[in-house]
Amino acid sequence: MAIPDYQSIMLPLLEFISDSKEHKMRNVTDELALKLGVTEEEQKELLPSGVAPVFYNRTAWAKTYLKKAGLIDSPKQGIVIISKRGLEVLKKKPNSINVKFLKQFSEFIEFQTSKREEGDVEIDSIEDQSIETPEELLETAYQKIRKSLASELINKVVELSPAFFEKLVVELLVKMGYGGSIKDAGKAMGKSGDEGIDGTIKEDKLGLDIIYIQAKRWRPGNVVGRPELQKFVGALAGQGAKKGIFITTSNFTKEAIEYTPRNETKIVLINGSQLAQLMIDYNLGCTTQQTYEVKKIDNDYFGEE
Numbered sequence: 627m628a629i630p631d632y633q634s635i636m637l638p639l640l641e642f643i644s645d646s647k648e649h650k651m652r653n654v655t656d657e658l659a660l661k662l663g664v665t666e667e668e669q670k671e672l673l674p675s676g677v678a679p680v681f682y683n684r685t686a687w688a689k690t691y692l693k694k695a696g697l698i699d700s701p702k703q704g705i706v707i708i709s710k711r712g713l714e715v716l717k718k719k720p721n722s723i724n725v726k727f728l729k730q731f732s733e734f735i736e737f738q739t740s741k742r743e744e745g746d747v748e749i750d751s752i753e754d755q756s757i758e759t760p761e762e763l764l765e766t767a768y769q770k771i772r773k774s775l776a777s778e779l780i781n782k783v784v785e786l787s788p789a790f791f792e793k794l795v796v797e798l799l800v801k802m803g804y805g806g807s808i809k810d811a812g813k814a815m816g817k818s819g820d821e822g823i824d825g826t827i828k829e830d831k832l833g834l835d836i837i838y839i840q841a842k843r844w845r846p847g848n849v850v851g852r853p854e855l856q857k858f859v860g861a862l863a864g865q866g867a868k869k870g871i872f873i874t875t876s877n878f879t880k881e882a883i884e885y886t887p888r889n890e891t892k893i894v895l896i897n898g899s900q901l902a903q904l905m906i907d908y909n910l911g912c913t914t915q916q917t918y919e920v921k922k923i924d925n926d927y928f929g930e931e
Contacts, residue, residue, distance in 0.1 A: 629668050631757030632684035632691075633724040638662060639688050640697060640723065643708045644716055651704050655685045674765045687759040691725065695734040703925055761920065776902035779911055783901070784845050784875050791843045792825065794910070795873055798901075799827050799839075801908040806831040823861045829869070838867050842874040846898060850874050852881040855895075859887045868892060873901060 638658055643649050659669055664681050671680045689706060692698045697712035708716075711731075720727065728734045758766060783791065796811045805811030805827045829835040840858045842850055855872060862870050868891050875898045883895065896904070905911050 629664055629671065629681050629684065630662050632687040632759045633757065634722070635662070635685055635688040636692055636723040637720065639685065640692060640708065640712055640716060643698065643706055644713065646708055646713070648701065648705050648707045651686075651689060651706055654689075654706065655682055658685060673762065674769055680762075683761060684759055687761070691728060691734070692723075694737040695728040695731045697723075697728075703928070764918070764920065772903075772906060775906060775912060776899065779902045779905055780846070780875055780898045782911065783898075784843060786843065788843060791841060791875075795839065795841050796825075796827065798904060798908060798910050799871075801910060802904070804829060804837065806833065823858070823865070835869065836867065838862055838865065838870045840870065840872045842872075842876070844874055844876040846876050849877045849879050850882055851879045852885050855882050855885050855893065859889075859891055859893065862891055862893075863889070870894070871896065874898060875901060 635658065638661060639654065642654060642657060642661070658664075659681060669679060669681050672678065673680055673683060689698065689700075692712070693700060693706075695711075697709055697715055698706050699709050700706050715723070729738075783794065786794065796805065797808065799805055800808055800811050810833075811827050823838050824841045825839045826836050827839060829837050838861070840854075840861075842854070844850070850872070855878075858870060858872055862868070868889075870891065870893045872893055873896045877897045877899075878895055887893065
């Protein structure tokens with residue numbers, strides 16, 4: 627069973643607190659999970675950002691909307707109680723409560739339209755039909771933008787010269803904390819003359835260990851198979867090395883991914899998709915166009931000693 631969307635949670639939430647008693651929102655969320663058949667596994671499911679559980683987030687937004695419409699009150703932090711208006715709504719036995727339903731209340735209309743620019747009138751119809759909370763909509767849009775950027779980055783990378791690609795790999799690894807500096811890492815990188823190895827880089831700033839690198843600038847569809855990895859492992863053995871990174875702009879076959887060297891050699895595989903994501907994470911080959919900060923109440927600030 628899929629996790630209910632936040633609009634589907636509104637009526638069950640209001641019904642649960644219809645006894646006119648004060649309820650802790652944490653308990654309400656747990657009880658609603660049981661009532662709506664949300665499994666323990668689903669309760670642990672996180673938003674793409676990983677900052678909060680999906681069900682908790684949706685329940686919190688359902689509470690916020692009901693409160694803005696005047697159907698519930700929150701006399702204290704983390705506490706909810708049904709309002710007189712909320713009781714009147716339940717007496718009418720609605721089949722559901724959603725954003726469209728809440729628009730009959732002026733307070734909710736004011737909440738939706740406050741500080742909105744004239745060009746944003748389309749937001750109302752989008753929100754009416756969406757099953758995602760505003761936070762989920764923002765995260766979904768972000769992931770779509772990120773996916774598009776990752777695709778563009780790989781398209782750019784596969785067109786690079788071998789020398790530029792090696793330079794890119796060095797810069798990425800340095801940004802990730804390897805090699806110490808571009809200058810030091812650059813000295814360690816480059817054709818070593820040993821078959822199956824494209825270069826080396828320091829594992830840390832002190833150079834206590836060396837990581838060997840194989841970089842395949844292959845177009846998508848031209849996948850790296852197990853034989854390529856075995857050749858790389860053989861090259862590492864020839865150097866007496868135990869650690870290696872195999873980076874490709876394409877992908878690895880299932881056999882390559884499942885391949886585990888019999889010795890103590892540790893190899894990390896990075897495919898094109900992972901390479902693009904790392905480039906985005908470490909701002910390599912891309913730049914920040916706009917920043918949006920999502921803030922929430924600092925309850926510690928308002929807490930009384």
